Amino acid sequence: MQKTKLSCIDCALNNCEHRGETHPTFCPTNNFKLEEHAQLIERLEDEQNKRIIDSAAFSAHVGHRQKLSHLEETVVFAQRYGAQKIGIAACISLAAEARAAAKVFRAQGFEVVGAICKAGCITFGDLNVPEDERGPDAVLCNPLYQAQLLNEEKTDLNVVIGLCTGHDALFLKYADAPCTVLTAKDFKFDHCSIRALREDDPSGDYEHLVSQKVHWDHA
Numbered sequence: 344m345q346k347t348k349l350s351c352i353d354c355a356l357n358n359c360e361h362r363g364e365t366h367p368t369f370c371p372t373n374n375f376k377l378e379e380h381a382q383l384i385e386r387l388e389d390e391q392n393k394r395i396i397d398s399a400a401f402s403a404h405v406g407h408r409q410k411l412s413h414l415e416e417t418v419v420f421a422q423r424y425g426a427q428k429i430g431i432a433a434c435i436s437l438a439a440e441a442r443a444a445a446k447v448f449r450a451q452g453f454e455v456v457g458a459i460c461k462a463g464c465i466t467f468g469d470l471n472v473p474e475d476e477r478g479p480d481a482v483l484c485n486p487l488y489q490a491q492l493l494n495e496e497k498t499d500l501n502v503v504i505g506l507c508t509g510h511d512a513l514f515l516k517y518a519d520a521p522c523t524v525l526t527a528k529d530f531k532f533d534h535c536s537i538r539a540l541r542e543d544d545p546s547g548d549y550e551h552l553v554s555q556k557v558h559w560d561h562a
């Protein structure tokens with residue numbers, strides 16, 4: 344049986360949020376002394392990081408108090424951060440929504456440039472991949488090219504819309520500008536992936552996934 348290392352994810356107190364006095368024994372706050380974390384302090388004092396932290400605190404506060412949508416909160420964040428040029432990295436299946444997001448950002452005064460996942464039109468056939476390791480020979484999603492396009496545009500902030508799981512990891516890894524996720528892809532729940540984590544969701548997905556190990560094949 345796999346040994347479970349307890350961490351924040353197992354904490355039912357979450358007292359860190361209010362600087363409460365009681366913490367579980369495994370709480371990392373028990374041993375945290377800011378002055379012992381030179382690298383962390385250095386990163387916190389970095390000009391861009393400070394701006395992001397300030398803008399995130401501002402937009403989260405306004406979003407919470409005024410019950411903003413995530414789109415509205417993203418606009419607030421981008422304004423406070425001082426972004427001029429926003430890059431949109433989107434999945435082609437959500438191109439219409441990406442265009443709608445661009446319209447909103449432009450109306451709010453931002454310059455917008457987008458990169459759709461299929462840009463470049465490469466297929467497995469164009470790559471040096473053995474035939475038995477290739478997927479279907481369709482045009483591949485190309486998150487590295489999306490990142491390159493937005494890097495060349497020198498965007499101030501990138502907004503991710505519905506990139507596939509994993510493609511988002513590569514885009515986030517190679518994008519130069521700070522990135523924020525407007526929408527995660529979810530084929531089943533109309534891109535509202537939090538539903539799968541709700542015990543009372545009528546789909547019963549949560550119960551199903553915590554009660555057994557599930558395997559999906561490639562069909």
Ligand code: SF4
Nearest residue numbers: 351354357358359370
């Ligand atoms: S930091 Fe401590 S109190 Fe906060 S969630 Fe983690 S374990 Fe719980």
